[in-house]
Amino acid sequence: MRFLKLFVTSFALMCATLVQADDLPKLRVAVLKIGTVNWELDTIKRLGLDKSNGFELVVQGYAGGDASRVAFQGGEADVVVADWIWTARQRASGKGFATFPYSTAVGGLVVPKDSAVQTLTDLAGTKVGIAGGPLDKSWLILRAYAQQEYGMDLKAATEQVFGAPPLIFKTGLKGELGGAINFWHFLAKMKSAGMRQIISVSDAATALGLDPATPLLGYVMKDSFVAEHPELAKGLYLASSGAKEVLGSDDAAWEAIRERMNAKNDTQFTTLRDDWRAGIPAAGPVDEEAAGAMLAVMAKLGGDKLVGEANTLPEGVFLNFE
Structure with missing residues (x-):
C-alpha cells in the first residue's frame, strides 16, 4: 500500500x-x-x-x-x-x-478538566464561551439537543460570552468559562491541553435525527x-x-x-x-x-x-x- x-x-x-x-x-x-x-x-x-x-x-x-x-x-x-x-x-x-x-469537521462543548460538569444541565448558571456568534451552528444544534433531551433552554439557563476563536481558546484554558464551544481546530488544542469534551456536535446531531456525516x-x-x-x-x-x-x-x-x-x-x-x-x-x-x-x-x-x-x-x- x-x-x-x-x-x-x-x-x-x-x-x-x-x-x-x-x-x-x-x-x-x-x-x-x-x-x-x-x-x-x-x-x-x-x-x-x-x-x-x-x-x-x-x-x-x-x-x-x-x-x-x-x-x-x-x-x-x-x-x-x-x-x-x-x-x-x-x-x-x-x-x-x-x-x-x-x-x-465540527466541534463540541468542552469544560475544564477538573470541572464537575457531566451534562449540559450542569452548565446552568455558568458562562459559556461561543466562537462564531449567536448564530454559530454548533451552538444552535446543542441548544436543540438540550431542549429535546432535558427540556432545557440552554440560552436562558446560561450566560453566553461571544468572541473570536483565539479569545474563547484563551479564556477557556484559564478556567474563566463553565464551558466552551469553539471551531474544531481550536477545540482540538483545548482538548490536547486537558479540557474535557462532554458532548460533540456530531453526537448531538445524531440524537436529533440528523446525519453527522x-x-x-x-x-x-x-x-x-x-x-x-x-x-x-x-x-x-x-x-x-x-x-x-x-x-x-x-x-x-x-x-x-x-x-x-x-x-x-x-x-x-x-x-x-x-x-x-x-x-x-x-x-x-x-x-x-x-x-x-x-x-x-x-x-x-x-x-x-x-x-x-x-x-x-x-x-x-x-x-x-x-
Whole structure:
C-alpha cells in the first residue's frame, strides 16, 4: 500500500513537471489566511495535484471569512470555502452558487478538566464561551439537543460570552468559562491541553435525527463558472480528493505542513491531525434529504438571520462529480 501511495505521488509530481504553469489556466481560491483548508491546499500544490489535474492553484488568503466571500462574489476569486448553509441562502436569494464537500469537521462543548460538569444541565448558571456568534451552528444544534433531551433552554439557563476563536481558546484554558464551544481546530488544542469534551456536535446531531456525516464546509463556485469551465471544477474536486487520500493515510505527509498547523507540541499536532482526518467526507454525492433536515433545524433556531429565504433546500446546491 505504501509503495502504491509513493507511486501515485511520484506520478503526480512527474506529470506536474511535464506541464509548464504558464500553459495551465489559473484557479483562484479565496480562503481564510489562517484557515485549516490551507493544509489541504498546501498539499495539493506540494504534490502537484493541481497541475496533474489541468490547472494551477492560486491561493488567495484573507484576514476574515467575510472578506473571502466578498472577493468571491465580486469576481476576484473563482472559488471560496464556506459552509453550505451560506451557499443555500445565497442560492435561495437568486445567486447561482453551488458547492462540493470539503469537510464534515465540527466541534463540541468542552469544560475544564477538573470541572464537575457531566451534562449540559450542569452548565446552568455558568458562562459559556461561543466562537462564531449567536448564530454559530454548533451552538444552535446543542441548544436543540438540550431542549429535546432535558427540556432545557440552554440560552436562558446560561450566560453566553461571544468572541473570536483565539479569545474563547484563551479564556477557556484559564478556567474563566463553565464551558466552551469553539471551531474544531481550536477545540482540538483545548482538548490536547486537558479540557474535557462532554458532548460533540456530531453526537448531538445524531440524537436529533440528523446525519453527522453531512459535510458542513465545501468549495463554492458559481454556476456560470462551472458551465464555462467544467474541467477546472472537476479538476479541483479530483485534486482535493487526492490530497485527502494522502493526508488521510500517510503520517509522513503531515510533517510537510506541520509549521502551517502552528502546533505547540506533539500532542497538539497529533490531535489536530486525527481530528482533521475524522472530518474527511465520505465519497459520493451528498445526501440531500439529510441536508434538508439539517437546514430545517437551522431555520427553526436561526431564522431568517441565518438562512434567509432558504427554509427548504434549494435545488442545485450540491455539485456531484462522481
